[in-house]
Every structure is written in structure tokens, then in C-alpha cells.
Amino acid sequence: MELTSGYKRTDVGVIPEDWECAPIATVARLESGHTPSKRMPSYWGGNVNWVSLHDTQSLDGPEISATSKSITEDGLNNSSARLLPQGTVVFSRTATVGKATVMASPMATSQDFANYICGPKLHNHFLVYLFRSMGRTWRGLMAGSIHNTIYMPVFEALKIALPPVAEQHAIAAALGDVDALLAGLDRLIAKKRDIKQAAMQQLLTGQARLPGFQDAWEVKPLGQLVSIQKGQLITAKTLAPGHVPVIAGGKQPAYFHAFANRFGRTITISASGASAGYVAIHEGPIFASDCSTISEADGYSLDFVYYQLLLKQALIYKAQTGGAQPHIHAKDVNPIPFFAPAVDEQAAIAEILRSMDAELAALEARRDKTRALKQGMMQELLTGRTRLV
Structure with missing residues (x-):
């Protein structure tokens, strides 16, 4: 493939002529982390922020300023943990591989992180964005039978576009x-x-x-306000692949069928499985399978019923029966009390x-x-x- 003028081919791909392909060890110092002994209570709960896998969500922001766990000076002095300076780039190399951010203050980390103290030729926030963009590279470097891990020697030999x-x-x-x-x-x-x-x-x-509304509201069981219908099972004999979404629970269609059994706008309440009781509303024709349905009709607003069901979602989940394989049928939601103002x-x-x-x-x-x-x-x-x- 012919190179565009002003670009060159390197170990990290095609980059501009005035960029370097540099071993990161030449522009930053790599530091590992460590976990002090958990059998020593005096090592824990001190004033030293200690980054662990409990903090991986915090690695999504521009900086990490607080940690879920901390260690004491004794824990720092009696282990291989190091107090790293503010501005250090912390990179998760185990389990949630690829998350990176910058330390907002001096911190230590567990051994699950590779840490870089950037020199004058490498901007720490640039390195964070570069690391976050290297998902495919990290996946190719992962090893380990229990947890995905990138071992420290990889970081020692790593080259980057600079x-x-x-x-x-x-x-x-x-x-x-x-x-x-x-x-x-x-x-x-x-x-x-x-x-x-x-x-x-x-x-x-x-x-x-x-x-403009002053009439009193009624409170009545859901089953007196609407008609709840049971879905229809699709078998191997009746399955005809098409474009009609089959609703069997959850947010997404289970698959697609050639025919619809509900037309217009329809509320579905998942009937079984992990999503039993989940409430959704659908705008077009569907094939209702493992769910109960409520269709538009005179006497109520379908949207009002839908929002009432959302408000009572936790109560609907509590109506589950069946233990390990939960179920919710029409008889389980029919008695739920509903507020019913005029239509x-x-x-x-x-x-x-x-x-x-x-x-x-x-x-x-x-x-x-x-x-x-x-x-x-x-x-x-x-x-x-x-x-x-």
C-alpha cells in the first residue's frame, strides 16, 4: 500500500513523519503496584489512597481523586506498595483491562495496575487517551486462565506513537x-x-x-380497568421467520416472525424467566409470545396505564412466583390497585x-x-x- 506524502510506516502503524515511534520506557517510568498484607489491620484505613479493582469506574473520568480503600503509612512502608506522584497515569491491566486515568493526588495502587510517571516528552492526559484507544491491542496482549491479564514485561517493551x-x-x-x-x-x-x-x-x-381537572379518582384493581391477554407460544412447527418482532420478555425482540398477533400499540409484561414482570410498550405490530399484553381500548388511556405500570414496576416484580424460574401471569397483576381518573x-x-x-x-x-x-x-x-x- 502506497504511503501518503508526509507519513511513514512504523512498528505502531503509519504515523506522520514528524512523530516518533518510541519505546514508552524512554519517555516515562513504569511502576507496579502492591497489596499490603490484609492480615495486618494496622496497614489499612489510613490516609494513603490505594487504587484497586473496586475503583475501575473511577478510571473512566479525566482524573481519579478518591479511592474506595486506603492504607496507612505502616502499610506503605512494610510492603512493596509505592506512593506515586500526582499526575501518574494508572492503567488497569487485570480483569477490566484498558481503563486508564490520571492520579489527582499522590496514591498507591494494587498489583492489578501498571503506572507510568511521564517525563517531559510525554503528556499524561495524551497517554490516557492513547491507552483508551488501544482496545484491539490490549485484547491481543491479554493472557491468563482465570482473569484477563497483561503482564508487566509487556509494558516495559511497549512502543507508542509520540x-x-x-x-x-x-x-x-x-x-x-x-x-x-x-x-x-x-x-x-x-x-x-x-x-x-x-x-x-x-x-x-x-x-x-x-x-381544569377536579373529578374524584377511583382506585380499582388493574384487572377491572383493562383486559389482560396471554401471549401465544411459537413452536418449531409454527415458526416462520419474518420481520415481525417476537416479544417474549426483556427490552429486545427474541427473534422475528412472519405474522403478528397484536396490532397497534401494545403493552407487554414479561411472563417468565429473569425478566419476568418487565413492562414495555410497543408502537407497531408484534407477535406476543411469553408475555401478557394490554391493547388500546375505550375506557382508559394506554399510555396512562403504561406509566402506572412503570411506577409500580417494583410491586410487579414482587408478584413473581415459581422460585428459581420466576413467573408472572395475568392473575398475578390483576389485583394490583390502580388509580383511575377520568379518561x-x-x-x-x-x-x-x-x-x-x-x-x-x-x-x-x-x-x-x-x-x-x-x-x-x-x-x-x-x-x-x-x-x-
Whole structure:
């Protein structure tokens, strides 16, 4: 394959001419971690932050500032654990291989981590993004029969693509901006979900009434409000592959069939298995299999019933029977008490909650698009295919 002008072929792939293919040991110092003896209580619970596999979620952010466990000075002094300086890159090399971040303060780590103290030619946040982009490389280097592990000699011999330091800073800043945007979207989505949950609690129980509605609410068993139908089993003889989603529980179709047995909008309640009791709503024709269903009809708003079921999801799960193989049938959910205002008030409440769902869906779609954009940026910037001025 012919090289583009200004690029060269190296051990780490095709990179710009002015980038180096450098052994990481020449630009950073590798440090291992250690676990002090757990038989010595005096070694634990001190003021030294100690990164362990309990902290792997914290490795997704730009920095790790707190740890779930800590050790004492005695634990540090009487083991091979090392106190590493602020700014050290910590990389998970066992179990959750590939997670990396920067220490926000001096910390020690367990032996499950490889740690790099970067020199003046290597920017620590650039190295974090580079490590996070190397998933395929890490998978090829894993070994171990019990846990996926990358052994320390691999890190001693590792080579990386090394842009000029100024470009490293620019790349890390650009990707950091996208991460900040993603974090902001995550916070906004979490806040909107909390607002929706509070609105459901208030509106679906009558604690808050919408303007213009004053009639008293009834409380009646679900089975008196709606008609719940049982799904239909598909056998090997009746299976005809097609495009109609077969709903047998859970969020995703179990498979696809040639025929539908429910048309229009339908609520499903999973009937058995690990997802027994899971509530979902479907917008088009489906084949209802291992589930109970509620279809649109006069006398109630299907969306209102759906949101009521969501509000009572924990109660529905408690109705499971069958022990190791849980089941929930129509007779199990029929007695659940439901608030039942007039149909027009049901529809008005459901419309507000649908609008909240639409706003959440738009935010989640924006977050997903931003994540995909970030992946593309990483691929371009960390290989030098796109250069930052």
C-alpha cells in the first residue's frame, strides 16, 4: 500500500513523519503496584489512597481523586506498595483491562495496575487517551486462565506513537472538551430522569392535579380497568421467520416472525424467566409470545396505564412466583390497585410524561452521537491522520 506524502510506516502503524515511534520506557517510568498484607489491620484505613479493582469506574473520568480503600503509612512502608506522584497515569491491566486515568493526588495502587510517571516528552492526559484507544491491542496482549491479564514485561517493551509535546497537549485538550460535553449531558439526563420520576409520583397518584381537572379518582384493581391477554407460544412447527418482532420478555425482540398477533400499540409484561414482570410498550405490530399484553381500548388511556405500570414496576416484580424460574401471569397483576381518573385526565397526564420521555430520548440521542464523534476524533487525532494546528 502506497504511503501518503508526509507519513511513514512504523512498528505502531503509519504515523506522520514528524512523530516518533518510541519505546514508552524512554519517555516515562513504569511502576507496579502492591497489596499490603490484609492480615495486618494496622496497614489499612489510613490516609494513603490505594487504587484497586473496586475503583475501575473511577478510571473512566479525566482524573481519579478518591479511592474506595486506603492504607496507612505502616502499610506503605512494610510492603512493596509505592506512593506515586500526582499526575501518574494508572492503567488497569487485570480483569477490566484498558481503563486508564490520571492520579489527582499522590496514591498507591494494587498489583492489578501498571503506572507510568511521564517525563517531559510525554503528556499524561495524551497517554490516557492513547491507552483508551488501544482496545484491539490490549485484547491481543491479554493472557491468563482465570482473569484477563497483561503482564508487566509487556509494558516495559511497549512502543507508542509520540507526537511533539505541543500537539499532545492539543489532542488531549480537544478530546477533554468532548468528554466534558459528554459528562454534562450525562448529568442533564440524570437530572431529567429524576424530574420525570418525581412527576410520575405526583401526577399518577393524584398528589398533584393538572389545571381544569377536579373529578374524584377511583382506585380499582388493574384487572377491572383493562383486559389482560396471554401471549401465544411459537413452536418449531409454527415458526416462520419474518420481520415481525417476537416479544417474549426483556427490552429486545427474541427473534422475528412472519405474522403478528397484536396490532397497534401494545403493552407487554414479561411472563417468565429473569425478566419476568418487565413492562414495555410497543408502537407497531408484534407477535406476543411469553408475555401478557394490554391493547388500546375505550375506557382508559394506554399510555396512562403504561406509566402506572412503570411506577409500580417494583410491586410487579414482587408478584413473581415459581422460585428459581420466576413467573408472572395475568392473575398475578390483576389485583394490583390502580388509580383511575377520568379518561381525559389520564390522557392529559400521559401527554406530559410522553413529552418528558421525548426530551430524554433527544438528549440520549445527542449523547450517543457525541460518543460516536469522539470515537472518530480519537481514531483521527491519535494516529495523526488529522492534525491540529
